[in-house]
Amino acid sequence: MTSKISVKNVFKIFGEKPGRALEMLKSGQSKNDIFEATGQTIGVQNAAFDVKEGQIFVVMGLSGSGKSTLVRMLNGLIRPTSGEILIDGDDVASCSPAKLREIRRQKIAMVFQHFALFPHRTIAENAAYGLKVKGVSSDERREQALIALEQVGLSSWADSLPADLSGGMQQRVGLARALATDPQVLLMDEPFGALDPLIRKEMQEELLVLQRTLKKTIVFITHDLNEALMLGDRIAIMKDGEIVQVGSAQDIVSQPANDYVAAFVADIDRGRVFTAATVATDALPMQLTGDTAGDAVKAMEEQNRSAVYVLDGEDIAGVVTYQQAAAADRESGTADVPLADVLITDFPTADRDTQLADLYAPASSGLPIAMTDADNRLIGVIEPEAVFAQLSADPATPDAEPQAEAVAEERELAPTP
Amino acid sequence: MSPSDFLIIPFDDWVNFLVRDWLVPNFRPFFRAMQVPISVVLNGLDDFLAFVPMVVTTLVFALLAFKYAGRGMAIFTLVGFAFIDMIGLWPETMTTLSMILTSVLFCTIIGVPVGILAARNDLTWKIARPVLDIMQTIPSFVYLVPIVMLFGVGMAPGIIATIIFALPPIIRLTNLGIRNVRTDLIEASTAFGSTPMQMLFELQLPLAMRTILAGLNQTLMLALSMVVITALIGAGGLGLTVNTGLGRLDVGGATAGGVGIVILAIVLDRITQGLGEQKRLETTSLRQTLVSLFKPGAPAPAQAGKAA
Numbered sequence: 239m240t241s242k243i244s245v246k247n248v249f250k251i252f253g254e255k256p257g258r259a260l261e262m263l264k265s266g267q268s269k270n271d272i273f274e275a276t277g278q279t280i281g282v283q284n285a286a287f288d289v290k291e292g293q294i295f296v297v298m299g300l301s302g303s304g305k306s307t308l309v310r311m312l313n314g315l316i317r318p319t320s321g322e323i324l325i326d327g328d329d330v331a332s333c334s335p336a337k338l339r340e341i342r343r344q345k346i347a348m349v350f351q352h353f354a355l356f357p358h359r360t361i362a363e364n365a366a367y368g369l370k371v372k373g374v375s376s377d378e379r380r381e382q383a384l385i386a387l388e389q390v391g392l393s394s395w396a397d398s399l400p401a402d403l404s405g406g407m408q409q410r411v412g413l414a415r416a417l418a419t420d421p422q423v424l425l426m427d428e429p430f431g432a433l434d435p436l437i438r439k440e441m442q443e444e445l446l447v448l449q450r451t452l453k454k455t456i457v458f459i460t461h462d463l464n465e466a467l468m469l470g471d472r473i474a475i476m477k478d479g480e481i482v483q484v485g486s487a488q489d490i491v492s493q494p495a496n497d498y499v500a501a502f503v504a505d506i507d508r509g510r511v512f513t514a515a516t517v518a519t520d521a522l523p524m525q526l527t528g529d530t531a532g533d534a535v536k537a538m539e540e541q542n543r544s545a546v547y548v549l550d551g552e553d554i555a556g557v558v559t560y561q562q563a564a565a566a567d568r569e570s571g572t573a574d575v576p577l578a579d580v581l582i583t584d585f586p587t588a589d590r591d592t593q594l595a596d597l598y599a600p601a602s603s604g605l606p607i608a609m610t611d612a613d614n615r616l617i618g619v620i621e622p623e624a625v626f627a628q629l630s631a632d633p634a635t636p637d638a639e640p641q642a643e644a645v646a647e648e649r650e651l652a653p654t655p
Numbered sequence: 656m657s658p659s660d661f662l663i664i665p666f667d668d669w670v671n672f673l674v675r676d677w678l679v680p681n682f683r684p685f686f687r688a689m690q691v692p693i694s695v696v697l698n699g700l701d702d703f704l705a706f707v708p709m710v711v712t713t714l715v716f717a718l719l720a721f722k723y724a725g726r727g728m729a730i731f732t733l734v735g736f737a738f739i740d741m742i743g744l745w746p747e748t749m750t751t752l753s754m755i756l757t758s759v760l761f762c763t764i765i766g767v768p769v770g771i772l773a774a775r776n777d778l779t780w781k782i783a784r785p786v787l788d789i790m791q792t793i794p795s796f797v798y799l800v801p802i803v804m805l806f807g808v809g810m811a812p813g814i815i816a817t818i819i820f821a822l823p824p825i826i827r828l829t830n831l832g833i834r835n836v837r838t839d840l841i842e843a844s845t846a847f848g849s850t851p852m853q854m855l856f857e858l859q860l861p862l863a864m865r866t867i868l869a870g871l872n873q874t875l876m877l878a879l880s881m882v883v884i885t886a887l888i889g890a891g892g893l894g895l896t897v898n899t900g901l902g903r904l905d906v907g908g909a910t911a912g913g914v915g916i917v918i919l920a921i922v923l924d925r926i927t928q929g930l931g932e933q934k935r936l937e938t939t940s941l942r943q944t945l946v947s948l949f950k951p952g953a954p955a956p957a958q959a960g961k962a963a
Binding site for chain 2: 341342346352357358415425
């Protein structure tokens with residue numbers, strides 16, 4: 239996978255005379271000092287990240303953090319004050335208006351927070367807008383628009399006007415309009431921010447389903463951390479125009495770069511972020527034919543486990559608990575007890591990507607959960623305690639409120655994931 | 656003790672010099688040439704309206720009124736135009752109508768592009784704004800004299816005076832309409848790679864159309880209000896009837912001309928307002944129409960119809 243979008247040292251300063259503000263910023267002065275001294279507002283400072291092809295890259299931040307400015311610089315709606323923004327190697331930050339128009343027509347489409355549908359055009363005409371601008375013939379663009387509307391489930395509304403549709407449906411049209419030109423990059427500026435929670439959830443899931451087949455490179459802006467964690471392959475967290483951390487959802491939750499990020503992630507549902515793989519340990523299984531209950535007891539004592547999985551060749555035969563194996567071993571005296579006698583064949587399983595939230599019920603059985611691969615082979619076990627330990631793990635001081643000064647200082651000290 | 660004790664500025668002499676001794680001798684042919692397109696359009700329209708029988712013209716206007724302003728207005732048009740014909744002012748009314756239509760046509764041809772330019776370029780708007788303010792506030796009698804000196808007397812100079820007076824609203828409202836197009840729509844249009852022209856025709860003009868039509872309506876009304884004044888410099892029509900009545904202290908004649916202007920104004924106003932509303936209303940009763948005509952601040956019948 240190659241980098242589709244590459245953002246390097248991008249600054250955006252709003253105002254008449256950005257030069258001096260840029261110098262002050264580079265010499266390390268704060269946003270407020272610069273505003274007082276020069277009247278210039280810092281939009282984005284020193285943003286740098288790469289987005290790989292086919293990835294969903296989420297930029298998360300509160301309002302005023304510069305995330306909308308950042309995404310608008312990616313398609314040149316706002317030109318950066320300095321820095322490079324490469325899309326397939328073309329610098330959007332400095333190219334000519336004609337080249338920029340070409341990139342917008344061919345490569346990048348955008349979905350807007352408040353839908354921005356054209357009220358005087360029908361749904362089909364709205365969806366076909368990008369094609370019309372490109373000069374596609376009217377029959378062909380209607381056909382393509384209908385295909386795009388089909389993808390979002392609105393083809394029957396093709397000849398209605400936007401005002402006839404609900405918010406969620408309007409945003410589907412916004413998405414269809416963006417998809418109709420078959421762009422490689424999709425910019426989504428808080429697309430679900432104006433929708434009510436149930437519809438938002440539904441749209442998020444639909445986006446993920448669509449993405450599985452479309453494999454677009456998506457830059458998604460949101461102020462909702464849960465949305466970011468759910469959708470993002472990689473997540474950038476912004477504050478005051480700066481990107482404070484870039485990483486996967488698990489990186490950000492398990493190793494927040496500073497107090498600001500830590501305070502954000504403090505309230506999120508860790509069970510939805512972490513997967514089975516993060517809490518699994520080596521299985522160290524016994525063999526059904528070779529080993530006895532006595533061997534199992536010994537092994538469990540050595541490893542300090544309460545149960546162990548038993549394989550029959552390559553397949554999982556079942557699980558043996560310490561209690562049962564030890565009791566059987568004691569009762570039989572000197573005779574060897576075959577493992578088959580104490581085997582529990584009804585055991586919980588999970589795969590690598592199962593969310594912890596879905597392991598609560600299996601974990602409550604008290605047995606370790608078998609983590610299996612696609613061929614149903616045992617690749618690890620998950621102790622119930624490990625699930626709950628991961629859920630309660632508290633990487634940062636719980637009472638830390640994000641404070642500008644503290645964050646700025648700690649940025650230097652923060653461990654990089 | 657006042658500034659005039661120290662310095663007397665011969666402002667009127669300067670203006671006299673500028674107009675009489677410089678503009679008129681040097682540019683008269685240029686100004687004469689300028690009125691050629693106006694004369695061509697005006698004469699064409701005038702001949703056409705004089706040629707079409709009264710009944711046909713009335714029916715066409717009644718149909719337009721029916722389509723854009725409702726049934727009540729259609730009936731009003733029929734009755735009103737018949738009344739004008741019966742008081743013997745039909746030819747004068749058609750002359751006035753052709754003058755109004757010519758003025759509005761040229762106002763649109765000049766005003767819409769200027770308005771678009773002003774909306775897209777802040778500098779243009781900064782220059783245009785004070786010019787428009789002057790055009791609207793300067794008393795029209797002031798520029799009648801230089802117009803006569805430069806263009807002569809007659810219908811075409813009258814139309815030029817009308818254009819100066821009636822042009823500002825359509826420029827202002829075109830500018831306003833385009834500037835008021837939601838910024839997120841502009842952003843969306845840009846994000847899909849529209850050229851400035853595509854944006855203008857796909858997005859800005861269609862969305863500004865209501866406002867532009869409101870400007871057209873205002874321009875039309877201002878043009879009508881110039882009818883009597885332009886008659887002073889030789890434009891004919893109902894304005895002349897009023898002026899003649901005034902000169903001879905003929906109350907009846909002046910009133911007849913005035914009533915003709917009012918009827919024409921109401922019909923044209925309601926039709927152009929209906930254009931701006933862009934929705935058809937099947938039924939508006941004559942009573943409602945008349946009530947709305949005489950109630951100050953009442954909505955046009957096109958709006959009142961559904962609510963009532």
